[in-house]
Amino acid sequence: MISIIIIIFSLLLLISAILGFSDEYVSVKNPFEIELRKLSKEREELKKKAHSEEPKLENNVFNTIQLNLNQTTEYYTINKSQARKSFATSVTAIVAGLITVLMGIWLIYFKGNITTSIVSIASGVLLEVIGGMYFHIYNKSLEQLNYFYEKLEKMQDTMVAIELTNSINDERKKIEMQEKVIINLIERSSNVK
Incomplete structure (x- = not known):
């Protein structure tokens, strides 16, 4: 009887570990889904802003950067x-596996039921x-x-640099800083690995 309970428990834990990556909506208050909805709404507003009737060149570039930032954030x-x-599922599976192995060892020493113990330990x-x-x-997700x-x-650094250069009042210095920002961006994009 105990061996059947252990096997059922192991199977339920295995199924729950596998279903940990299902696309089904599990939590009503899932913070990631709420955040993704906000990002989606923001992206739609940015798309409208980027394709408006009278966009200035600098605003159009800034809007495009904001749109890319939104997508990267998503x-x-x-x-x-x-x-x-991944982390929660791995911890659950490892703890369940440890409990199942320990139950198998317990069955060997105290019940003498070798077949059920082997199945339990294998599970x-x-x-x-x-x-x-x-x-x-989980490790790959962290990378x-x-x-x-x-x-x-x-x-974000690019957006701040563009915004700061656009706020300079002296036209000569503004153009000089914009050139430096452009050169920096070109160098940074050519150094990408």
């Missing part, structure tokens, strides 16, 4: 969500392997998260 948010899901080891794979996915964060920083 990718960053999606990646952050995936990283958290636990399988859960441990699945947890390890989810940790690998992507850092990549998009760097892109966000660069884009």
